[in-house]
Amino acid sequence: MALLEARGLIKIFGKLTALNGADLTIAHNEFHGLIGPNGSGKSTLMKCIAGAETPTQGTVTFAGRDITQASPAERARAGMSLKFQITSVLPALTLYDNILLALQAQTSLLNLALSRTRGVLHDKVMAMLEQFRLVDRAHEPASALSHGQQQWLEIAMALAPEPKLLLLDEPTGGMSLEERRVTGELLQPIKARCSLVIVEHDLDFIRDICDRLTVLDQGQILQTGSVQHVQSCPRVQEVYLRRA
Template identity: 85%
Template sequence: MVLLEARGLVKTFGKLTALSGADLTIADNEFHGLIGPNGSGKSTLMKCIAGAEIPTKGTVSFGGRDITNFSPAERARAGMSLKFQITSVLPALTLYDNILLALQAQVSLVSLVMSRSRGILHDRVMAMLEQFRLADRSADPASALSHGQQQWLEIAMALAPEPKLLLLDEPTGGMSLEERRVTGELLAPIKARCSLVIVEHDLDFIRDICDRLTVLDQGGVLDSGSIAHIQSSARVQEVYLRRA
């Protein structure tokens, strides 16, 4: 089943055209990678999907609904979650409270006022921390984590509301090789309940976790298909050789 469908997305900023008719289709429980040279339009496409930017032309549908003009909050309520490149955890709060806040966004105002949500959500908070190998640090401030661990915490926060689609923009940036390997292991189990769109420059990482890839160049889709198809694509090879 198709979960997300973007058709003919154009995004202009004054005289600059960042997207020039890009298409993207994401199926249920699919891991889909966006790759391409710097300036190819990857992050702009991601922002148009997430609602951080509204496309100049084109449409975005999610779960069969036209969400082209939805706000980021409306898209989140529909089941979409996003993690941008820059880590946005709350460093003074504990890991536990960072996850709790992500979950409390779904809780009614009455439960928050009555202070019932902490007890109700405790098991879910600890399950997310356990999934991302952070349970033993639950009482530590987020500022005490390594860069890689902070990235894992933010991915856990994005997954806590149980979205249908998770958008990750360069989640392994600044990580060590070992942290990148572990990140792949941590993401693999979510496929059973969530689709993923990921922008990533580490081609080995994205190849290992994704089912399909879409390659962008100069704001348009150069090619899209399975890992094997993209690896053998003469068009893709020509672009990467040209930019090398």
């Protein structure tokens, strides 16, 4: 059984059809890239999966459960985690406390009120900071980080609750070439425990980390398959040349 299945997704905004019958299947422990020209529907598809938008038609099934009408909070509890392009770290808090808050989101109000969680979660916080090469700056404010490091911190926050599926919307936007390279290295180890859907304009980056790609154009799925298959598809090449 697939981890995620989106079937026949249509999303209409007024007179604009942003998605027109889009299908997407994500397997367990798969890295899947969404690519396509600007305005092709990538971010709308991602939002329909995450619950930020409700499709006009179609269904979204996650871990065998229909979540088409579920709220983002319900999807998060089911094991889905989302990071949008704009960072949402809390700049005045330390890196440590940003990760701690991400973990505490799954904790009961009683335990939070009694301050039982900080000690219990310490090792997990430090492990996430270590994994994303931020442990030496654990007690600095997040505002002191570079743009790329803030993106890494937010990815760490999204992974802290141990989701089954991580959704990333243009995580390398604004990064240097070196930061993009490191981001790919940081993401690779999570495949053992988490699937990934990623929207990205950097084709070199997405080719290096993804198992499969889905290409959208004008709200429709143009092609899905292995990186090699998609790259060699004449229809995909024609769309990118047309929009270049």
